[in-house]
Amino acid sequence: MDSFWDFLWLTISVFFFMAYLMVLFNVIADLFSDREASGWTKAIWVFFLIFVPALTALIYLIARGGGMADRQRAKMSALREQNDAYIRDVAGSAPADQIASAKSLLDSGAISASEYEQLKAKALA
Structure with missing residues (x-):
């Protein structure tokens, strides 16, 4: 340059x-x-x-x-x-949706109460 x-x-x-x-x-x-x-x-x-x-x-x-x-x-x-x-x-999905889904599984007998509590705790964590 x-x-x-x-x-x-x-x-x-x-x-x-x-x-x-x-x-x-x-x-x-x-x-x-x-x-x-x-x-x-x-x-x-x-x-x-x-x-x-x-x-x-x-x-x-x-x-x-x-x-x-x-x-x-x-x-x-x-x-x-x-x-x-x-x-x-x-x-x-939202935690409320996960809990509702877990509740419907509990009501249908697909999961036990302890499994429901685990899913609920996981959704709220």
Whole structure:
């Protein structure tokens, strides 16, 4: 680096190159996650992304940008639902529900009174 201006130019160039790569990878990821696009359509987009990458990425963002947002929103919604289901599954039920379940098992004769007391103590712990 000979001067401050060379360093500044390098920093700006690296910034724009990284931004370009992020856009390019997002376009490719969206292209392959789109279930509505045919294989030939995807092949044509990839062909142009390889040979005319900046212009093709810009055209893709203009032509299909709204669909990208919708697909991303749907993906995030599905992930949120999976996460919520996992949390509900791992968290289990409330202590009152566990005690009520143990009481119904005691009433049906499936467990003894001492087993009921153990389950009750475990639920309250």
